Amino acid sequence: MSEPERSVLEKRKEVLDKLRGLGSRIYDQLERGVFPFIEMPVRSTENIYYDHVLRQFVLGDKRVKRSSRNIRHLKPFAQLVWAALFSYELTSQRKTSTLRDVYYSAQAYEMTFKDQQESNNIITDLETVLGYSREDFSIFPEERSAVFGDLTIRYTVPGYEGKTLNLTSHPDGVMIGPALTSAEFEETSADKVIAIEKGGLFTRFIEENVHKKFNAILVLTAGQAPRATRYFIRRLNRELKLPVYIFTDGDPWGMHIAMVIISGSANAAHLRDLTTPDAVWSGVWATDIVEYKLPTDPLDDIDMKRLYELQKDPRYQEDPLWQREIKTFMKIKRKAEQEAFSRYGLTYIVDEYLPAKLEETGQKGKTK
Amino acid sequence: MAQATFEEISAADFFYRNRDIAGFTNPTRAIFAAIRELVENSLDAAESIKVPPDIYVRLSFEGEASEETQIYRLRVKDNGTGIPPQHIPLAFGQVLYGSKYKLKQQRGTFGLGGKMAILYGQITTHQPALIISSTGGTRIYEYKIMIDIQKNRPVILDRRITLNKDGWRGTIIEFTLEGDYLRAMPKILEYFKQTAMVNPYANLTFVDPKGRLYIFKRATATMPDPPTETLPHPYGVDVELLQRLIQITTHGNMLDFLKNHFHRVGNVTAKRFLEFSGISPSKNPKKLSHDEIVRLVQMLRKFKDFLPPDAGCLSPLGEELLRTGILKELKPEFLAVHQRKPATYSGHPFIVEVAIAYGGEISQKNGFVIYRFANRIPLLYDEASDVSVKVIESMNWRRYKVAPDMPIAIVVHICSTKVPYKTVGKEFIADRPEVRREIANGLREVARQLQRFLSRREHADRDKKRLGVFSKYLPRIAEFSTKLAEKDKIPDIERLLRNVRRYGVE
Numbered sequence: 001m002s003e004p005e006r007s008v009l010e011k012r013k014e015v016l017d018k019l020r021g022l023g024s025r026i027y028d029q030l031e032r033g034v035f036p037f038i039e040m041p042v043r044s045t046e047n048i049y050y051d052h053v054l055r056q057f058v059l060g061d062k063r064v065k066r067s068s069r070n071i072r073h074l075k076p077f078a079q080l081v082w083a084a085l086f087s088y089e090l091t092s093q094r095k096t097s098t099l100r101d102v103y104y105s106a107q108a109y110e111m112t113f114k115d116q117q118e119s120n121n122i123i124t125d126l127e128t129v130l131g132y133s134r135e136d137f138s139i140f141p142e143e144r145s146a147v148f149g150d151l152t153i154r155y156t157v158p159g160y161e162g163k164t165l166n167l168t169s170h171p172d173g174v175m176i177g178p179a180l181t182s183a184e185f186e187e188t189s190a191d192k193v194i195a196i197e198k199g200g201l202f203t204r205f206i207e208e209n210v211h212k213k214f215n216a217i218l219v220l221t222a223g224q225a226p227r228a229t230r231y232f233i234r235r236l237n238r239e240l241k242l243p244v245y246i247f248t249d250g251d252p253w254g255m256h257i258a259m260v261i262i263s264g265s266a267n268a269a270h271l272r273d274l275t276t277p278d279a280v281w282s283g284v285w286a287t288d289i290v291e292y293k294l295p296t297d298p299l300d301d302i303d304m305k306r307l308y309e310l311q312k313d314p315r316y317q318e319d320p321l322w323q324r325e326i327k328t329f330m331k332i333k334r335k336a337e338q339e340a341f342s343r344y345g346l347t348y349i350v351d352e353y354l355p356a357k358l359e360e361t362g363q364k365g366k367t368k
Numbered sequence: 369m370a371q372a373t374f375e376e377i378s379a380a381d382f383f384y385r386n387r388d389i390a391g392f393t394n395p396t397r398a399i400f401a402a403i404r405e406l407v408e409n410s411l412d413a414a415e416s417i418k419v420p421p422d423i424y425v426r427l428s429f430e431g432e433a434s435e436e437t438q439i440y441r442l443r444v445k446d447n448g449t450g451i452p453p454q455h456i457p458l459a460f461g462q463v464l465y466g467s468k469y470k471l472k473q474q475r476g477t478f479g480l481g482g483k484m485a486i487l488y489g490q491i492t493t494h495q496p497a498l499i500i501s502s503t504g505g506t507r508i509y510e511y512k513i514m515i516d517i518q519k520n521r522p523v524i525l526d527r528r529i530t531l532n533k534d535g536w537r538g539t540i541i542e543f544t545l546e547g548d549y550l551r552a553m554p555k556i557l558e559y560f561k562q563t564a565m566v567n568p569y570a571n572l573t574f575v576d577p578k579g580r581l582y583i584f585k586r587a588t589a590t591m592p593d594p595p596t597e598t599l600p601h602p603y604g605v606d607v608e609l610l611q612r613l614i615q616i617t618t619h620g621n622m623l624d625f626l627k628n629h630f631h632r633v634g635n636v637t638a639k640r641f642l643e644f645s646g647i648s649p650s651k652n653p654k655k656l657s658h659d660e661i662v663r664l665v666q667m668l669r670k671f672k673d674f675l676p677p678d679a680g681c682l683s684p685l686g687e688e689l690l691r692t693g694i695l696k697e698l699k700p701e702f703l704a705v706h707q708r709k710p711a712t713y714s715g716h717p718f719i720v721e722v723a724i725a726y727g728g729e730i731s732q733k734n735g736f737v738i739y740r741f742a743n744r745i746p747l748l749y750d751e752a753s754d755v756s757v758k759v760i761e762s763m764n765w766r767r768y769k770v771a772p773d774m775p776i777a778i779v780v781h782i783c784s785t786k787v788p789y790k791t792v793g794k795e796f797i798a799d800r801p802e803v804r805r806e807i808a809n810g811l812r813e814v815a816r817q818l819q820r821f822l823s824r825r826e827h828a829d830r831d832k833k834r835l836g837v838f839s840k841y842l843p844r845i846a847e848f849s850t851k852l853a854e855k856d857k858i859p860d861i862e863r864l865l866r867n868v869r870r871y872g873v874e
Contacts, residue, residue: 020852020854022852022853023848023850023851023853023854024849024852024853025847025868026849026852026853026856027850027852027859028847029851030846030849030859030861030864031859032838033863033864035864036845036849068841069846071837071838072836074838074841074842075841076839077841077845078841078844078845081844081848081849081852082844082846082848084848084852085848085849085851085852088852109844111844156437183425184500196837225636
């Protein structure tokens with residue numbers, strides 16, 4: 001039943017080819033006796049544009065040449081080639097690593113990075129050069145997000161190849177790590193995905209059998225969704241054709257967690273396949289705070305400043321919903337957490353709020 | 369009035385009462401001043417006959433004088449001209465003895481220093497001074513003398529004549545004095561070092577009371593041309609000098625007097641000046657009243673048509689010798705020396721020589737090491753008040769890529785028939801605009817050369833560092849890309865490194 005955009009194995013082969021290609025290009029340049037160089041798009045803000053078709057930020061045409069002829073570029077250049085080799089070895093041996101690992105591994109090659117930030121930047125450079133996100137070449141963030149629901153996956157990681165797992169098999173959910181990210185989807189009975197910002201609510205939903213009652217796959221983003229999770233949500237939406245509903249806290253930060261799942265971030269403008277443009281933010285809206293008379297806290301200065309920023313953000317121009325909610329937040333100057341519904345009893349959110357919102361935003365989702 | 373005072377007490381008495389002005393302020397300064405005065409006399413004595421000076425100085429401990437001061441015996445021996453026997457008692461036993469009616473560049477100003485040292489020794493220890501001298505003839509003369517302070521006369525206690533079998537020429541002076549060597553030691557050693565720097569043709573030996581031997585060897589036998597004697601320039605004349613000239617003149621009229629006693633005054637200039645000042649050319653100078661003398665000095669200064677003084681009477685060290693001296697004492701990594709063209713202030717010709725040295729034995733402190741010299745004498749006190757220091761401080765050194773923490777020494781040497789000292793102590797040069805300008809221009813010249821050196825070195829450093837970076841990372845790039853491309857043979861990067869070495873690339 002699954003129709004992957006392209007299979008996990010194919011993608012890995014592409015990435016390995018790209019990395020090897022990078023090595024060959026540099027090798028050939030050296031063979032010809034020229035200082036090797038690499039070209040890549042500029043990542044600074046003046047070269048980041050919002051693409052209304054892709055509904056995400058993309059990089060413009062400006063390109064930068066990194067040449068080993070330039071003494072200032074020489075060290076980063078060597079670091080980049082090292083990072084490419086490191087990723088190549090990881091990916092071809094089907095191992096994974098983290099950004100922190102990269103920082104320390106470099107020292108084994110006497111390619112020390114000044115600090116974590118320097119090594120992170122080199123990895124982002126490599127993403128830009130290759131056009132793949134680092135998860136694709138086996139460098140993962142610390143895992144913290146999870147998934148729960150009736151979805152059977154088949155592992156591709158060494159030692160587990162071919163093994164299957166149903167994601168209801170562990171009541172705390174299954175961590176969205178490298179193994180799950182690289183797994184193929186087998187089958188599911190779910191007809192929607194519900195992404196939840198906070199662990200407490202995710203657990204409540206499992207306890208209250210939301211996955212059964214609403215026929216849903218539950219995803220815990222644990223705050224801002226890691227890129228592996230965003231990629232995973234995208235796959236659920238694209239490969240399994242499941243609509244995605246996002247529930248966050250009712251404040252500018254929660255709203256933006258939903259937005260990044262939908263339209264991605266400026267930091268990832270050099271990458272594709274991390275967005276789910278058809279996903280919808282189902283709550284908690286500012287208008288919900290009013291309508292459900294939720295207990296609130298006042299918006300502080302930082303919250304207000306964030307709202308003004310978001311108001312001008314092109315991602316928030318796409319759907320009138322965003323501007324309406326931003327204005328309402330500004331008007332009521334209050335915010336509410338997902339847990340605020342508990343004032344009406346622990347199950348109120350599942351019994352009343354969730355069906356109402358799914359109904360409301362689902363309509364909208366279909367008309368889109 | 370000072371003049372009146374001079375009539376009432378003898379010159380020796382005057383200096384006895386005012387020994388501060390000659391630098392004998394306290395036991396520390398006194399021992400320094402005594403050594404300095406005698407060494408300078410010795411240098412002059414050798415230079416006047418174009419012999420590279422060989423000077424031996426020994427200071428030995430004689431006993432305690434008080435809790436803080438000791439008695440020392442000072443012996444200074446030179447290979448200079450020597451003193452004719454008939455002049456010995458007066459030369460060392462009478463203050464202000466000597467003819468100073470002609471001018472030339474000399475280390476001492478009053479012909480006073482050596483005698484002051486002996487006088488100070490006599491005052492503090494009541495011992496006679498021993499003078500041994502020969503002009504290189506068949507005899508050596510030894511005198512034991514004391515100074516009768518009230519009468520300003522030498523008292524000869526003993527006199528001996530020995531045969532000069534080895535043809536020795538020179539002078540030995542030995543006497544005892546009170547002092548504080550321990551406190552004076554740093555300045556004395558600094559004095560020898562700096563003297564060696566501006567007298568690179570001299571051998572200086574110093575044995576201190578602890579028996580430590582300090583030797584400053586000459587680095588060259590070349591000596592600067594000795595100064596020629598010159599007449600005073602009319603712009604530089606004061607009442608005192610004019611009175612002395614009138615006393616000794618043999619000319620009976622003003623025209624001849626002016627023509628024969630002043631620098632760059634000929635028949636035409638003398639006549640025009642007399643016309644300008646309304647003085648009769650036939651007037652006998654000895655008949656001038658005190659008021660007329662005062663007026664004459666004023667007119668000499670007002671008259672605009674005197675020719676500027678000629679610098680032939682000056683004996684600068686010269687760039688080559690200054691270079692030799694500094695290289696010898698500081699062993700710098702870089703050195704630039706520059707001699708300015710002669711200039712004048714108030715009728716006195718002067719020449720400024722400057723040098724800037726970097727690295728070597730120059731200590732790295734916050735700020736420059738400044739060496740000041742006047743007529744080849746190191747100036748060691750009152751640095752902050754000196755015009756050179758003011759010029760150095762007012763310069764924008766950053767323009768020359770110079771940072772305050774660099775090991776830099778600056779040498780300023782001014783030579784003149786009359787060094788514009790600010791005080792009688794002869795320790796620092798007054799801030800005269802003419803002098804200031806010459807020092808500033810000279811320093812700018814050597815600073816530019818230093819800047820070129822620093823830039824070149826910075827470039828060389830940068831190139832070396834650059835090559836280091838390329839040598840470190842290019843092989844890595846080659847290694848990693850070879851593995852990444854799954855090739856076996858690592859590409860040859862020697863060609864690229866050669867490019868870096870040759871062209872420096874970007």
